[in-house]
Amino acid sequence: MGIAKPCKVLIIDDNVIDREIYKRCLWEPDWHCEFAEADNATAGLEMAATWRPDCALVDVNLPDMDGIEALERLRTGLGRIPFAAVVLTAYSEEAVAVRAITAGAMDYLPKRKVSTDTLPRVVRHAVERFLLRERIEQQRRALDAGMQRYQVLLETIPLMVWAADAEGRVEYANRRWSDYTGLSPANAAHLDWNQLVHPADRERTWDAWRKAIASAAGFEIEHRLRRAADGAYRWHLVRAIPMQATSPDNLSWLGTCTEIESQKQSGEASLQRQKLESLGRLAGGLAHDLNNLLVVVLGNATFAMEALKPSDPARQTLGNVMQAGQRAADLIRKMLGYAGKGTLRPARTQVDKSVRDAVELAGVPKSIKLELHTRRPVPPVETDAELLRQAIADLLRNSVEAIGEQASGTIVVRTALVELHQEALPTDFAPAGITPGKYVAVEVQDTGCGMDEETMKKAFDPFFTTKFLGRGLGLSAVHGFARSSGGSVQVKSAPGKGARFRLLLPPAGDISRDAPA
Numbered sequence: 001m002g003i004a005k006p007c008k009v010l011i012i013d014d015n016v017i018d019r020e021i022y023k024r025c026l027w028e029p030d031w032h033c034e035f036a037e038a039d040n041a042t043a044g045l046e047m048a049a050t051w052r053p054d055c056a057l058v059d060v061n062l063p064d065m066d067g068i069e070a071l072e073r074l075r076t077g078l079g080r081i082p083f084a085a086v087v088l089t090a091y092s093e094e095a096v097a098v099r100a101i102t103a104g105a106m107d108y109l110p111k112r113k114v115s116t117d118t119l120p121r122v123v124r125h126a127v128e129r130f131l132l133r134e135r136i137e138q139q140r141r142a143l144d145a146g147m148q149r150y151q152v153l154l155e156t157i158p159l160m161v162w163a164a165d166a167e168g169r170v171e172y173a174n175r176r177w178s179d180y181t182g183l184s185p186a187n188a189a190h191l192d193w194n195q196l197v198h199p200a201d202r203e204r205t206w207d208a209w210r211k212a213i214a215s216a217a218g219f220e221i222e223h224r225l226r227r228a229a230d231g232a233y234r235w236h237l238v239r240a241i242p243m244q245a246t247s248p249d250n251l252s253w254l255g256t257c258t259e260i261e262s263q264k265q266s267g268e269a270s271l272q273r274q275k276l277e278s279l280g281r282l283a284g285g286l287a288h289d290l291n292n293l294l295v296v297v298l299g300n301a302t303f304a305m306e307a308l309k310p311s312d313p314a315r316q317t318l319g320n321v322m323q324a325g326q327r328a329a330d331l332i333r334k335m336l337g338y339a340g341k342g343t344l345r346p347a348r349t350q351v352d353k354s355v356r357d358a359v360e361l362a363g364v365p366k367s368i369k370l371e372l373h374t375r376r377p378v379p380p381v382e383t384d385a386e387l388l389r390q391a392i393a394d395l396l397r398n399s400v401e402a403i404g405e406q407a408s409g410t411i412v413v414r415t416a417l418v419e420l421h422q423e424a425l426p427t428d429f430a431p432a433g434i435t436p437g438k439y440v441a442v443e444v445q446d447t448g449c450g451m452d453e454e455t456m457k458k459a460f461d462p463f464f465t466t467k468f469l470g471r472g473l474g475l476s477a478v479h480g481f482a483r484s485s486g487g488s489v490q491v492k493s494a495p496g497k498g499a500r501f502r503l504l505l506p507p508a509g510d511i512s513r514d515a516p517a
Helices: 015-024 040-052 067-077 092-101 118-157 175-181 200-217 261-307 314-338 351-362 385-403 420-428 453-458 476-483
Strands: 007-014 031-038 054-061 084-089 107-110 161-165 171-172 219-226 233-243 252-259 347-349 369-371 381-383 409-420 437-446 488-493 498-506
Touching: 007 040, 015 031, 015 084, 015 118, 031 040, 031 261, 040 054, 040 067, 040 084, 040 476, 054 067, 054 118, 067 409, 084 092, 084 118, 084 498, 092 107, 092 161, 161 175, 161 437, 175 219, 200 219, 219 252, 219 314, 233 261, 233 409, 261 314, 261 409, 314 369, 314 409, 351 385, 351 437, 369 498, 381 385, 385 437, 385 476, 476 498
Parallel strands: 007 031, 007 054, 054 084, 084 107, 369 409
Antiparallel strands: 161 171, 161 252, 219 233, 233 252, 347 381, 409 437, 437 498, 488 498
């Protein structure tokens, strides 16, 4: 490697003859040097600061201080020697050479070996090694700066970022990932992904991971991850790419987790609304046609009953027909209620009274303990009192069926004024376009058999039932009534842990002064 520009050489030596010898040895036709001289260390240090040489030839024995000590002072002040330094001495002791290199000198040369051959070569190599070291240091600083920017990016990016080996052991995780999983970066390597991934998503997640490893291709999946703060599972889009390695077994992976809970729930809610609207139109049309037929049946039965004598045995048969017709009318009412086409007679209604009336209507068996928590007054609602009573009764009957009419259990009914926030709406409520705000809640909680997620998704569908003789219209009618009244229904349940239904209706009038429960 050649030096294109003139090489600036600073000679620090108290022997003027030696200084002249060095200049003559460094003169070459194809290599031009510029010289500056100092006969003591103090003057040499000052000249080094102002003249900025490419190389300094420093004698060990100087009148004011040791030459190696002068280099150490220069390094201490600047953090490094800012040029190539070659230490020259009349003594060939190994200890001196070690001190010189330790102080930051590029090379060490005994004066007796100085010649027109050795000195230019030593100076050239010293300058070239110094320049190479400077470039390496610049690259190191640039790399450190890049790593720092990369680390800041990983910590500020609104994603969970992680790196893992082929076995899925986490080797790096940013703070957002640690906050979500509840694991510190030091404990991330001990993560059991099965504790993080939703049980229903584990098998397909591991299948996708194994395929990605086998093909060394990208990994991508949508699955639910458990949030440490509350134990809730949230939907995430997880992507990972393999990092370069010599073999698939040594692959490491860099991945991100992007929460898509809102998008997922919005999409599912939209599909659910479309499904319920379609079923509602079907139920409404069917109920309308059946109602027309039922009017004819009941009208003719009533006419025939009036025409018969009191002692006629056919009156009992007609009475059975009319009772069946009334039950059919009740089913039609529920179908119309689900479709949102029921006849509402809205009036200011006291919810607590409707609860007490519904308890009498539902007829809860004595084997089931019934607890009413309605002491705290709640605002009235603007709705049809009869339909509200029927909706609460349907929820009570549903709880009775979940426990079993002959079994023992507990049903708890509560009323309260609650406030709903935006983040609760997509996941907790049957789709009804409900908005954030205050609502009067009627909660019916039981100790029955409970429901899994798939059953909960279908609980409000008309004609869906898990009962052998059920018609699947009770909860759908409750949902239809809630929608027609500007409210909704919330359900929480798990197999073996009972169920909790909350009927929510907007309160009547201004309730700004009421505190939420």
